[in-house]
Amino acid sequence: MEIKGEAMPKYTFSIGLIPVQDFIEEATRCRDLRAGSALLSWFTASSLYYLQNTHNAFFIIPRFEDNELETIAQADFKKLLDDVEYSIPNRASGYLEADNEANLNDIFHTLNEKLLDLWQTIYDKVIAAHRTWINTSYLFSYFTKPSLCPVQLIGVAKQATTDNDLENLSIIDTEYANIKLTRPIEPWPGLPIPKCQQCGKREAIGPEEFHDWIQWFKNKLSNELWVKKERYIDQKEALCPTCLLKRFSSYLSKPAFGSTSEIAGRVWLNRAKTIEEFKALLADIEEIKQMDFPDPDSLFFKSSINRYISEEKDNQIKKQLETILNSRKKYESFINSKPNIAIKNEPSSYLAVLMFDGDNMGRHVKENLENHNKLVSFSKTIRKAYGKKDNEIGSEIFYIGGDEGLLLAPMESVFKIALNIQKFFNDTFNSNGKNSKITLSMGVAVFDRERPLGAAIRLARQALAKAKDLKDKNGLTIAVQTASGNVFSSTAHWGPDWQRVSNAVNYISGQSLDQYRLSIGWAYEVEKYLESLPDGQWGKESFRNAVKDEIKRITKRKIQEKDNPASGENVKNSYDNRTQGKRAIDTLWEALDGDNWFTKTLKGRVISEQLHLIAFLCRESGYRVTEGTNKEIGAEE
Incomplete structure (x- = not known):
């Protein structure tokens, strides 16, 4: 951008909301997650719209469509809850006009005052929406005003000395990073009452004395009808004023949000x-x-x-x-x-959080601003594919902004969504047929529907960090937290590894297009076999080939005829001769890429982790799996 006019000095600036990750992760219900995401987008859009109107701000990153900021900033909050289309990034950089540096301080101070006003607006909307019964509740005698706004804006600005956007952006990014790392944290001594069960940081709403809180407030609140019905909070749930206001703000939207049980099923x-x-x-x-x-x-x-x-x-x-x-x-x-029907008698109790983020995108954007336009296109592709609630794979978007996103989905859809998102990203940045070396990493957390959502989001973030720890990043980590709280994971770069795992899951769960399937015992037996092998031998080609041959023999014993889910009847074509059996085995082995999967110079432990994941995803899905062995197909030639 060429800096226009000389009426006021032009400043390069960068502002962002903090703390974003902690605020998003403070969620026990899907409503909490959606409300938190909508609030962040609303706060950001309102702040940027103010800068645009009063200080002639021009945004380098992100780029906004005409009237986009105005639409979000002036929208009724209910509309933001209902439509993920209004998600925007929580940080922006660009140019603005100011008289001097003192004026800049006033601008940033005003922005944080406006955040307090927006937080007050949400409080007023909540009170107005529930006025018919709110005054009769013991809870709201302690909720006569909103808490302090849980997020704040931090910013930095320097007078622009060049017309080069990329140079100015590089300078201001360094300054912003320094400010973010050195921001002061106010001490808080706390009160002798229970902590909020959602954020785990702030004190739960109610009397300030522990005895009063337990003996009087909590007991009376638990007996109120709206709490008994768990309409807004659970009977045993203790929330701080901040998390309570976020929870109630989600009910400003009348359409029901999918619960974790609903999404899982x-x-x-x-x-x-x-x-x-x-x-x-x-x-x-x-x-x-x-x-x-x-x-x-x-x-x-x-x-x-x-x-x-x-x-x-x-x-x-x-x-x-x-x-x-x-x-x-x-x-x-x-x-x-009816053993031939494809599904079990109830849904899987597991669902997944999918969190993705471009690798080194800040650097790539600063090197070429056209990459930011591609990110906008990528976001639109994700929204189009997964933004509608009735999409066939059951996903629900909670946040999409540039190269970042967070979705919830049924466990059965994890691989289809993950592999598609990675393909969308590659197609966006490799549209000219050249490898742009711009990559994406993803973390997936599979968790039980009755476990806290916030913990699953944190696990997904840890999985994402693990994927980014790979050499050159560009990877996927799938972490599983079982109903009992145990955690295990598998990590690999995008490509053949995850395609093999995905194909194996499809064959065991009966979702492949072929007329045969694997029993779930295949994954268990191969995993057990690999774990019995010494790690030190994997560098020898003869050892790897022997392993591959043994696993192929196990596969022969575990391949079976596939039922036809549409009719519920057995497929009449039985493998009663070795020619048909060999054709089935060769086709499945090729789909698993067995010749490469089991002869890689990886330790057996790495492949065992993949097989452990395969077995879990198949066993706990809503699809039926089989346990038996087909001796006819497994017969040696």
Whole structure:
């Protein structure tokens, strides 16, 4: 950009919200995550729109479409909750006009004052939206004003000495990084009451004395009807004023957000809806939705139904829960009698957080600003593919901004989404047929629907960091946190490794297009075999070839005929001769890239991690797997 006019000095500036990661990770419900993301976009857009209007700001990074900032800044917050299209990055750099450096300090001070005003606006909207019952709650006697805004803007500016955008951007980025690292942190001695169960940092709302909080406030609050119904908070949940306001702000949107139970079950539910015997159960769950039940989608899980029945005090709701349980038993009995139907009798209890980030994108953008325009295109591609709630793979976008994004999805969709996003990114930056060497890394956290969402987001961030620790980055880490809290992971660069794992999952879960499948015992048996081998021998080609031959023999024993999910009948073509059996084995072995997968100069432990992940994803998915061995196909020639 050529600096225009001489009325005021021109300054290069960079501003950003902090702390972004901590604020996003303070989430126990999907509503918390969506509200946090929407608030950050609203705060950023409002601040930038102010600079644009009052100080003639021009933004180098990110570039905004005409009226984009105005649309977000002046939108009703409900609209931002409902549409992920309004996600924008939480930092911006560019030029602005100011009289002098003292004026710059006033500008940054004004921006933080405006954040407080926006936080007050959210509080006022929450109080107004719930005024019919809010004054009768013990909770709101301690919520007469909003807490301090949980985020702040930090910024830096220097007078521009050149017309070169890239040079100015490089200088201001260095200054911003220094400011971010050295910002002061105010001490907080704390109060002798329980901490917020969501952020784990601030004190829970209520009296300041521990005895009063436990004996009086908590007991009375737990007996209020809206808490009993877990409409806004759980009965045993303690939230600080900040997390409470964020939670209530999410209810300014009337459309229901998908809960973790709902997202976990999306792929399974799409299949189940095609089964006639499922419709009675679905109708019973639809009926309880009309009774203001807190999480009706959790009722596809037998353990949840039984827990709700044991805890429910409302006789009408309890009766409907028992009706749902009976319908579920009938459906379960039907599914169990039809082993060729592709899905289990209930959804997977696991779902995934997918978090991605471009590798060294700041440097790439500063080297060529056209790369930023490509990031805008990439974001639009992701929104188009996964932004609609009724997309066939069940994903839900919570944040997309440039090269960064965060999605939730059913466990069954993890590989399709991850591999597609990486392909979208490569296609965006390699559209001219040349390798741009601009890459993307991703971290995925697979977690149980009843475990805290915030912990899963942190695990996804750790997985992303692990992927970026690979040489040249450009990788994917999938970490799994089991229902019992154990964690394991697998890491590799994009490419053949993850394609093999994806293909193996498809063959075991019966989702490949071929007419045969692998039993889940294949992954267990190969993993066990690899773990029995000495690490020190993997450098020898003869050793690797012997390993490959043994694994191929295991594969022969574990390949089976595949059921036809559409008709529920066995495929009539049986492998009753060695020619057909060999064709099946060769096709599957090629799809697994077995000749390369099991002869790599990797330690057996690395491949064992991949097999452990394969077995878990297949065992815990909503698709049926088989356990047996096909001796006919496994026969030696």
